[in-house]
Amino acid sequence: MSNDSQRKNLRMPSSDEVFAVVTRHEGGNHVRLQCQDGETRMGRIPGRMKYRTWINEGDVVIAEPWAWQDEKANVEWRYDEQDAQQLRQEGHIE
Numbered sequence: 001m002s003n004d005s006q007r008k009n010l011r012m013p014s015s016d017e018v019f020a021v022v023t024r025h026e027g028g029n030h031v032r033l034q035c036q037d038g039e040t041r042m043g044r045i046p047g048r049m050k051y052r053t054w055i056n057e058g059d060v061v062i063a064e065p066w067a068w069q070d071e072k073a074n075v076e077w078r079y080d081e082q083d084a085q086q087l088r089q090e091g092h093i094e
Contacts, residue, residue, distance in 0.1 A: 010083050012092075013062045017076060019093050020063040022055055031055060033063050033073060036093065041065060041073045053078050060084040060093060 013019060020043065024032040029050050033043040043063055045055060055061065055078055063073035079087065087093045 008083065008086065010079065010086065011062065011077055016067075017062050017064045018073075019087070020061050020073070020075075021093075022057050022059045022061060024057060031075065033061070033075075035063055035065070035073070039065075039070070041071055043073050043075045045075050049075065049078070060087060 019036040020033040020041070022031045022043070023034050023040075026032055026042065029045040029047075031043040031045065033041045035041055041063065043061070045053075049055075055075065060079045060083075061075050062077040064076050065073045084093070
């Protein structure tokens with residue numbers, strides 16, 4: 001059985017976004033992110049995602065670092081486990 005048949009075109013980070021992994025819930029709409037560029041940032045879950053998308057520790061997300069405060073970022077997208085696995089297989093994330 002070929003895995004290519006179930007491959008999806010996943011949303012990729014734009015030029016000002018990075019892949020990140022949620023390492024800790026900080027309470028409310030804040031999470032601790034380990035970003036692909038080596039930085040650890042405080043992530044903010046925007047209101048449009050807060051109740052629709054449940055974000056857990058270990059989830060792979062796309063984060064957009066703030067231009068004026070690099071140690072903070074907005075969570076823009078969350079991948080489900082299957083999509084995260086595909087990203088790992090294709091070498092986009094560790």
